[in-house]
Amino acid sequence: MNEDRPRILIVEDSPTMRQLLAFALKRLRGAEIVEASDGMDGLRKITSDEFDLALIDINMPVMDGLKLISLIRAEGSLREIPIVVITTEGAAEDRERALSLGANEYLTKPIQANKVLAVARSLLKLG
């Protein structure tokens, strides 16, 4: 972690959600937030920079979140990055699929900022 300031990547096509998540996550020791608007953009950013956590939406244009998660987990150097899925898909099979591909947590929309913060704190081991 860069000087105790976590770096978090938000991959989400909705600007409203990106802004809301960034708003909440900045409260984690002034976390540095990087945003990506689709899966491909997310892949480019996560492979060219270092992150402590990634929040990924499932339904996105260009490349969906599940494909992005499988590509991240296939890349040796990115295997340890904690991934939180944030999606409207509430079915149990969607959850199992995302977790089996390598997501660490699965949160459904509408999101509650305190839940996102609690999950992020736990994955970043911020206590």
Added chain:
Amino acid sequence: MSDDERQNLPVRAEEFLGMFRRGAEFTKELLEENQRLRRQLVEVEDRQTTAAGDDVEWSKLREELIARVRTLESEREDVLERLRAVEEENRLFAGRYLEIEEENNNLANLYVASYQLHSTLDLGEVLKIIIEIVINLVGAELFAVYVLDERSGQLEAVASEGAEVKTFPSAPLGSGPIGESVLSGEMILEEGASQDLDHPVVNIPLRVEDRPIGAIAIHRLLSQKESFSPLDHELFTLLAGHAATAIFAAQLHGHSERKLNTIQGFIDLLTK
């Protein structure tokens, strides 16, 4: 031994003697302290012996000890009472902290929704943002955004989620659940889901002052969303005002752009 060392010998001897003197003083202090403690011990033992043989002295000593125990018990009660008060205060602070954090999160939601709604003057973008807010912040699965066609007096679905926009029937202003809600400005707010696209479970009338603009009609929520929260009600109120203003501003901007283009075309024609 070198000459230097020989010359330093008196200095080193003086240092050693100083150290020895300090050690001797410390030992003397220790012996005195030891003597003092021995005297105290003898005094206490004497007092105990005297007290054991003398009822008055024994009773005095006993009373002293009982008084001391009472004082200590009272102090202990005070400390416990203060501890309980501090714990209670901590609990209150923790509860208040959670309340404030929730309030903070709710305000962030409202701020982001409002910020996004007023971030553009393009009607298509405004409608897209309304859809995003209703999906992501409210958690709706099947809904439509209606805009009033002032010439026909019909509310037409212009954007939707969960079904094609053309499947949502138009609603005459002032007639049917959606039309009545928009005309009166009263929100429909029911729990559950509705398959009837004429009858939403939630209808948010969009109005600028008394002027009807349109509506957001919600028919079904996401499966994981069980009921509406106080934040949802705040969001509905925010949408009723801000979405209406954003749509109205975008419509006016679109009209003015078209008029400007027409006038510009006319001027170009005259000046050619």
